[in-house]
Amino acid sequence: MKARDIVDFAKDEGLFSDKLSGKTPHQTMKAKISVDIRQKGGDSRFIRTAPGTFFLRDLLADPSHVYEAIPQTRPGAGERILALQSSVLDRFGRFQGITRAWRKFLTTTVTDKTSRSLPRLDAEQTEEWKQLLTYIIVTRGDQILCFRRGSFNRVEDYLRGSLCIGFGGHVSEADRTLYTQNDYREIVLGNAVRELFEELTLPPADKRRLSSGEGLQIVGLLNDDSSPTGRKHLAVLLKYEVCGVPEWERPQRGEKSITQLEWLNMNSFDRDLRDFEYWSQLCLAEFFEDAIRTRPSYVIRRHAPFHRPHILCIVGGIGSGKSAATKLLTDHFNYTEINSGRVLADLLTLPPVPTTNREEFQKHAWRFIKRSSGPTKLARALLRHAKVSAPPVLIDGIRQRATLDELRRLATPTKVAVLYVHTPPHVAYKFYSDRNQGGLGLAEFLRLCEAPVEADVRKMIAAADVVLYNWTGKLKYEEAVRSLMAEVVG
Numbered sequence: 001m002k003a004r005d006i007v008d009f010a011k012d013e014g015l016f017s018d019k020l021s022g023k024t025p026h027q028t029m030k031a032k033i034s035v036d037i038r039q040k041g042g043d044s045r046f047i048r049t050a051p052g053t054f055f056l057r058d059l060l061a062d063p064s065h066v067y068e069a070i071p072q073t074r075p076g077a078g079e080r081i082l083a084l085q086s087s088v089l090d091r092f093g094r095f096q097g098i099t100r101a102w103r104k105f106l107t108t109t110v111t112d113k114t115s116r117s118l119p120r121l122d123a124e125q126t127e128e129w130k131q132l133l134t135y136i137i138v139t140r141g142d143q144i145l146c147f148r149r150g151s152f153n154r155v156e157d158y159l160r161g162s163l164c165i166g167f168g169g170h171v172s173e174a175d176r177t178l179y180t181q182n183d184y185r186e187i188v189l190g191n192a193v194r195e196l197f198e199e200l201t202l203p204p205a206d207k208r209r210l211s212s213g214e215g216l217q218i219v220g221l222l223n224d225d226s227s228p229t230g231r232k233h234l235a236v237l238l239k240y241e242v243c244g245v246p247e248w249e250r251p252q253r254g255e256k257s258i259t260q261l262e263w264l265n266m267n268s269f270d271r272d273l274r275d276f277e278y279w280s281q282l283c284l285a286e287f288f289e290d291a292i293r294t295r296p297s298y299v300i301r302r303h304a305p306f307h308r309p310h311i312l313c314i315v316g317g318i319g320s321g322k323s324a325a326t327k328l329l330t331d332h333f334n335y336t337e338i339n340s341g342r343v344l345a346d347l348l349t350l351p352p353v354p355t356t357n358r359e360e361f362q363k364h365a366w367r368f369i370k371r372s373s374g375p376t377k378l379a380r381a382l383l384r385h386a387k388v389s390a391p392p393v394l395i396d397g398i399r400q401r402a403t404l405d406e407l408r409r410l411a412t413p414t415k416v417a418v419l420y421v422h423t424p425p426h427v428a429y430k431f432y433s434d435r436n437q438g439g440l441g442l443a444e445f446l447r448l449c450e451a452p453v454e455a456d457v458r459k460m461i462a463a464a465d466v467v468l469y470n471w472t473g474k475l476k477y478e479e480a481v482r483s484l485m486a487e488v489v490g
Contacts, residue, residue: 319432
């Protein structure tokens with residue numbers, strides 16, 4: 001595969017951060033693999049089969065296909081960053097999202113044996129350590145500074161968002177000096193100052209103010225265990241109130257990855273949360289709750305499938321609110337529900353969830369659906385139920401794109417419309433816990449969400465005719481579904 005193909009695949013699989021800032025991540029991927037091959041030689045898991053083309057060494061049948069690249073100058077030593085043992089979060093109470101109870105945690109972790117200086121490349125290879133970051137919200141009265149991070153042009157990036165309100169980066173070993181090593185505030189604030197100096201062109205007044213530690217305060221911690229990248233990072237959240245000088249009327253970037261800087265007025269906030277990357281969504285909902293629109297919202301990509309006889313598929317992750325939407329559509333819009341989980345349970349000759357433990361059911365479902373005939377068998381079974389049900393028909397819970405594609409093919413000329421429900425992980429966990437009266441920890445919930453049989457769900461937004469964003473769980477959810485259906489059905 002070419003480096004660009006590897007990056008595209010990794011994006012689809014959710015293996016990259018949703019905060020990518022570079023415009024050429026494929027070049028970074030190419031460089032990293034090249035360094036691995038050069039440093040490890042025959043022990044590297046990668047090989048070249050042509051210029052710029054890579055393969056896995058264990059899968060290469062013919063050694064003559066190896067391509068030897070011309071050696072280049074060896075790079076210098078990598079950055080060393082400050083990391084905390086991930087298990088320390090369990091001691092203090094693991095959380096998903098933001099907590100304002102930061103003082104005791106930082107006091108007892110940043111300067112003790114639970115923290116360590118690690119090469120950044122090594123830290124990226126394990127989830128045993130949380131890389132410490134700063135994430136700084138820059139304010140000016142009732143305004144917050146916003147920028148656009150990266151440029152996305154893929155349908156799957158509908159969920160990523162590209163607007164960001166957080167500046168900052170890794171806390172490095174350089175931030176823990178002889179004079180600051182026993183003071184977590186000096187380490188964190190020193191890093192935040194350095195990051196602001198690098199990412200923004202600061203007026204002289206702000207440089208002086210930051211250098212003396214004025215205007216910068218710690219406001220919380222952000223932990224995101226919902227993705228492989230998130231599980232490797234922990235962010236210290238800070239706010240910086242800028243000086244009231246004219247230069248801030250037109251803020252200037254310091255790094256090329258910071259683009260389209262602008263002030264957002266929180267007294268008349270006119271953006272939607274879906275425009276922002278996940279960490280910014282969390283910060284907006286936590287610190288500016290009164291200003292933002294947290295009600296569920298939606299995007300209609302195609303009206304046509306709803307304007308003729310159709311089968312409606314409700315798609316989304318565990319705890320997203322599919323069941324609530326399904327109940328509303330069956331109670332008030334005359335849809336007849338077909339639950340794909342129950343249909344699959346019949347094919348598996350197993351009782352459905354919750355009679356069968358969800359984790360156990362997922363294992364059986366995955367073994368079934370990954371067979372070449374699995375998606376077709378499930379699609380045929382769903383259509384058999386649809387043919388004997390009163391129209392319009394709603395299918396709740398399809399989890400693989402292959403099943404959806406087969407359903408569309410076999411249902412012709414009947415159209416299959418897709419409504420994708422997107423819910424942030426912390427809201428999904430609360431929604432799921434409320435519906436199931438608790439009893440499931442965050443780690444267990446996230447493990448269910450990451451089961452192989454669930455891996456395709458996030459990609460199915462590419463097939464969606466409508467995307468419903470559920471930011472708040474049950475609050476105003478019914479209103480959003482009613483408004484959506486009125487618009488697409490009439």
